[in-house]
Amino acid sequence: MLRFIVRRLLLLVPILLGLSVLLFAWVRALPGGPAQALLGERATPEAVAAIESQLGLDRPLWEQYLQFLGRAVRLDFGASLQTGQPVIDEMLRRFPATIELAVAALLIAVCVGIPLGYLAARRYGTWVDSLAVTGSLLGVTIPIFFLAYLLKYVFSVELGWLPTAGRADPRARAEHPTGFYVLDGIITGNLDASWDAIQHLILPAVALASIPLAVIVRITRASVLNVVNEDYVRTAEAKGLLPGTITRRHVLKNAMLPVTTVIGLQLGVLLAGAVLTETVFAFAGVGKFMADAIVQRDFPTIQGFILVIAVVYVVINMIVDLVYGLLDPRVRVS
Amino acid sequence: MTLLEVRDLSVTFTRSGQQPVRAVDGVTFDVAAGQSVGIVGESGSGKSVTSLAVMGLLPSRGVSVGGTVTLDGNELTSMDQRELRDVRGRDVAMIFQDPMTSLNPVVTNGKQLVEVLTRHAGLSKGEAKTEAEQLLRRVGIPDPVRRLGEYPHQLSGGMRQRVMIAIAIACRPKLLIADEPTTALDVTIQAQILDLLRTLVAESGCGMIMITHDLGVVAGLCDDVHVMYSGRIVESAGTKDLFARPSHPYTDGLLQSIPRIDDDDPADLLHTIPGSARDTVAWDRGCAFQPRCERAVAECLSGPPAVTELGTPIVPHPVRCLRPVGEDVSLHEGNVAR
Numbered sequence: 246m247l248r249f250i251v252r253r254l255l256l257l258v259p260i261l262l263g264l265s266v267l268l269f270a271w272v273r274a275l276p277g278g279p280a281q282a283l284l285g286e287r288a289t290p291e292a293v294a295a296i297e298s299q300l301g302l303d304r305p306l307w308e309q310y311l312q313f314l315g316r317a318v319r320l321d322f323g324a325s326l327q328t329g330q331p332v333i334d335e336m337l338r339r340f341p342a343t344i345e346l347a348v349a350a351l352l353i354a355v356c357v358g359i360p361l362g363y364l365a366a367r368r369y370g371t372w373v374d375s376l377a378v379t380g381s382l383l384g385v386t387i388p389i390f391f392l393a394y395l396l397k398y399v400f401s402v403e404l405g406w407l408p409t410a411g412r413a414d415p416r417a418r419a420e421h422p423t424g425f426y427v428l429d430g431i432i433t434g435n436l437d438a439s440w441d442a443i444q445h446l447i448l449p450a451v452a453l454a455s456i457p458l459a460v461i462v463r464i465t466r467a468s469v470l471n472v473v474n475e476d477y478v479r480t481a482e483a484k485g486l487l488p489g490t491i492t493r494r495h496v497l498k499n500a501m502l503p504v505t506t507v508i509g510l511q512l513g514v515l516l517a518g519a520v521l522t523e524t525v526f527a528f529a530g531v532g533k534f535m536a537d538a539i540v541q542r543d544f545p546t547i548q549g550f551i552l553v554i555a556v557v558y559v560v561i562n563m564i565v566d567l568v569y570g571l572l573d574p575r576v577r578v579s
Numbered sequence: 580m581t582l583l584e585v586r587d588l589s590v591t592f593t594r595s596g597q598q599p600v601r602a603v604d605g606v607t608f609d610v611a612a613g614q615s616v617g618i619v620g621e622s623g624s625g626k627s628v629t630s631l632a633v634m635g636l637l638p639s640r641g642v643s644v645g646g647t648v649t650l651d652g653n654e655l656t657s658m659d660q661r662e663l664r665d666v667r668g669r670d671v672a673m674i675f676q677d678p679m680t681s682l683n684p685v686v687t688n689g690k691q692l693v694e695v696l697t698r699h700a701g702l703s704k705g706e707a708k709t710e711a712e713q714l715l716r717r718v719g720i721p722d723p724v725r726r727l728g729e730y731p732h733q734l735s736g737g738m739r740q741r742v743m744i745a746i747a748i749a750c751r752p753k754l755l756i757a758d759e760p761t762t763a764l765d766v767t768i769q770a771q772i773l774d775l776l777r778t779l780v781a782e783s784g785c786g787m788i789m790i791t792h793d794l795g796v797v798a799g800l801c802d803d804v805h806v807m808y809s810g811r812i813v814e815s816a817g818t819k820d821l822f823a824r825p826s827h828p829y830t831d832g833l834l835q836s837i838p839r840i841d842d843d844d845p846a847d848l849l850h851t852i853p854g855s856a857r858d859t860v861a862w863d864r865g866c867a868f869q870p871r872c873e874r875a876v877a878e879c880l881s882g883p884p885a886v887t888e889l890g891t892p893i894v895p896h897p898v899r900c901l902r903p904v905g906e907d908v909s910l911h912e913g914n915v916a917r
Contacts (some may be wrong), residue, residue, distance in 0.1 A: 477682055483634060494683070498683075
């Protein structure tokens with residue numbers, strides 16, 4: 246088990262090295278170079294030269310790369326060009342918001358997707374099945390930002406049920422020891438603040454959940470349809486087991502294997518989707534910061550964001566593989 | 580005493596927009612306690628569907644079952660699923676063909692054995708575990724405690740089939756249905772598994788239906804044999820009688836198709852039955868075997884063939900054929916069919 250984790254973590258090294266080369270090359274490939282990009286098109290050659298020597302851009306490429314790498318290893322991606330603060334601090338401050346949003350979206354996707362997919366499979370060919378299949382097709386095809394605006398218009402603007410933007414009511418006074426607002430409310434005993442945070446989470450989380458939800462419904466449905474025709478399910482029936490036991494122990498336990506993999510992969514989709522959702526709902530997370538950084542050509546932030554997301558992605562996949570081993574004894578690592 | 584009575588069993592598969600398919604038609608046979616009955620036939624002859632119908636395991640949608648199945652005086656065919664669930668695994672148990680796919684890969688062997696005991700035998704989990712150990716020992720699995728904690732993929736094919744057998748005999752069923760239990764195993768393991776089944780039936784006095792396409796299995800294990808072709812039983816006899824006096828041309832062809840180790844001339848080609856099981860005739864139009872039969876005459880296509888009794892009331896040997904092999908009664912003198 247430990248050896249497996251260590252091996253997977255070591256695998257991060259070549260991935261990150263490759264990624265660092267790409268990121269390094271990308272910044273150097275900006276039109277006119279990063280200094281020009283920073284200063285704008287009408288910058289004087291003197292100003293460009295000054296910035297280039299300040300950023301070390303006049304040094305040989307390999308030296309620049311090693312320097313970039315050395316800093317990146319220490320999580321030093323430089324200062325954000327938007328705020329002047331170190332990129333890593335800016336990201337750490339915003340990460341709880343994004344994680345909170347992603348977890349909420351994933352919860353919705355899993356808690357709705359798995360039962361719905363199961364139901365569609367058991368009612369195969371009926372209207373329930375058709376509805377689930379059509380709905381999931383809509384879910385993957387509607388662009389997140391469109392769905393986000395639609396939800397906002399209907400539930401916030403027209404119906405007025407939920408807040409339009411932000412993570413919390415700006416008039417509310419609440420303390421945030423962890424940065425996870427829902428959790429903070431519970432810790433500080435301020436349940437009103439938790440409830441407020443949840444209300445702010447609902448719409449962005451639903452918008453963000455649309456794709457993973459649709460994918461989970463489809464995979465669960467297909468997987469259950471496969472498993473119910475397996476010989477061991479017939480064996481379970483021949484044993485005279487109760488339907489509940491057959492469903493839980495013999496159908497779902499096997500059908501959940503591919504679903505687990507997909508849930509892990511969807512976490513990556515959630516992080517990417519957060520950029521769009523957070524922007525629409527002015528949700529102050531890493532995604533919105535990233536979107537602003539792209540507009541502002543804040544390349545230190547973009548570099549840092551991409552590297553951190555890559556690490557998160559690999560770690561999530563490792564966790565999925567570990568969970569998979571728990572569920573399926575055949576792939577259990579010895 | 581008769582344990583299982585199957586009377587005029589028929590199974591029809593219907594699909595919207597397609598002709599209904601009658602997979603089993605008018606099947607009638609008995610199994611007595613302590614008796615092993617073989618059902619022989621090739622793929623598609625309806626033998627597995629017969630066994631699933633006896634278990635009540637056929638899907639409810641698109642399938643209609645006719646006739647009656649009575650086990651120990653209780654009519655299974657009139658029971659609902661809830662009642663059938665109490666019977667399955669307790670009174671009737673089944674061993675399937677492929678032990679590689681018939682056990683749940685993500686549940687331990689122990690749990691798969693214990694769950695049937697806690698369901699039917701009213702044992703607590705602890706008692707069931709002890710019983711499970713005993714069962715594995717009975718079916719010849721060494722180191723049962725370790726094996727109970729392992730998963731199916733950690734066992735060989737033969738061992739898995741032993742686990743399946745242990746699950747089947749766990750609640751001391753009155754009837755054991757073995758659906759080609761050795762087909763997926765290699766030859767030496769086949770012999771061991773058949774030996775085990777023979778011993779278990781002798782010890783427990785339960786009845787057994789052995790479904791197979793292998794006449795060798797029948798010869799070594801069964802008291803009575805029913806030969807099925809295209810959904811109907813075409814010949815029934817005691818095993819010795821059948822091997823000594825195969826009367827349906829199909830049975831005869833099957834027996835001739837077995838390679839013999841004492842065959843003198845190695846140049847002799849192995850006998851085959853011409854055509855395939857798909858070259859068939861609907862039973863209500865004539866004999867389904869007619870297109871492949873070397874003894875066929877024109878009458879074979881005039882309605883369903885009648886059953887000829889070649890045995891005695893005590894030792895019956897019915898054959899569904901107008902011109903059984905070895906019978907000199909020729910319907911049309913001088914009519915050399917082929």
